[in-house]
Amino acid sequence: MSASNGRDIIKIWGDPATQLQLIIRRMGAIAVLFSLTAAVLNQGPQWLVIAGLASVYILYNMFLCWRLAKLRLGDLVINLVLCAGLTVVGANYSNILYHLLLIRMVLMVGRDRAMRLTLVIVFVYVTAQLFTTHAMAADFWLDVVFNVISFALLSGTAVYMCNVVETQWKNQGQIAELMRENAHHYELAHTDQLTGLLNHRAYLEKTANISQYILLIVDIDHFKQLNDAYGHLFGDQVLEMVGRMLKMSIRSRDMAFRYGGEEFALVLPSTSLELGLKIAERLRFQVANCDFVHKGERVKITISIGVARKSPNVACQDAFSKADSALYRAKRQGRNQCAVF
Secondary structure, eight states: OOHHHHHHHHHHHOSHHHHHHHHHHHHHHHHHHHHHHHHHHHOOTTHHHHHHHHHHHHHHHHHHHHTTOOOOHHHHHHHHHHHHHHHHTTOTTOHHHHHHHHHHHHHHHOGGGHHHHHHHHHHHHHHHHHTSTTTTSTTHHHHHHHHHHHHHHHHHHHHHHHHHHHHHHHHHHHHHHHHHHHHHHHHHHTBOTTTOSBOHHHHHHHHTTOSSEEEEEEEETTHHHHHHHHOHHHHHHHHHHHHHHHHHHSOTTOEEEEEETTEEEEEEETOOHHHHHHHHHHHHHHHHTSOEEETTEEEOOOEEEEEEEEOTTSOHHHHHHHHHHHHHHHHHTTSSSEEEO
């Protein structure tokens, strides 16, 4: 799962503990549905009361599920009252509701208040049992003790789940942070800080995975004399401007690199040699007609470009050598022009 998808899920559903609470809330509604069904089928003396309480329980909790509402302490009071009412009137399967509610609430309050919460639910459960019609039965206290022990075990299990979820949540956060840091460091290591283009290292990595492309080697004409005449600060401004023009002139699938010094490289995948030459001529024309100004003086800047084809059976270094040879031919012929190998 990607980071963005993970953040979208968290935004909608909340953290893992909240997601578990929503799932258990649905389970409680399903359990009450069995109590409702049993009351309707048996139609005992209290079946209408059971049906009413069960319906309220289902509607209340499903409404909160639909709203994706987080569990709050007010839910504890309302659900406990409904559970106690179902217990008093003798609804079948009502004991399971206390267990599910306990898990939900422990996940909400955490391990620090789990014991107090367990005691509250046990007290309500035992009190409700005392008002049932079978309170004087021989196995009454055996059933109560069994459920109280179950509450304690479930509370401990829920606390353990809290610890696991919390640890997992922290680990996921740390992993996501490490991934962001690694991506940032990778970008820094593969980006030229002056021009914002990919650097020489990135060129070696990217081109190794492409079998066929058109390669353009771009060199700023007379760059050393430019630095000597106008200073390195202006030279950096020229590099930055040329890099920006290269980046803006290529397609989304193309890649622009600052290969080193005043030399740039453009990699054009899925491109014919004729189209590559047209792109090179367009770039040369744009730079030659761009206004570079130093202290009010317009400075003429031109570039020379060597163009070569990288075929599947040609090594990357050989393709670069061909484009480099074409570049030097363009320079020998007078600069401010493009040459094809």
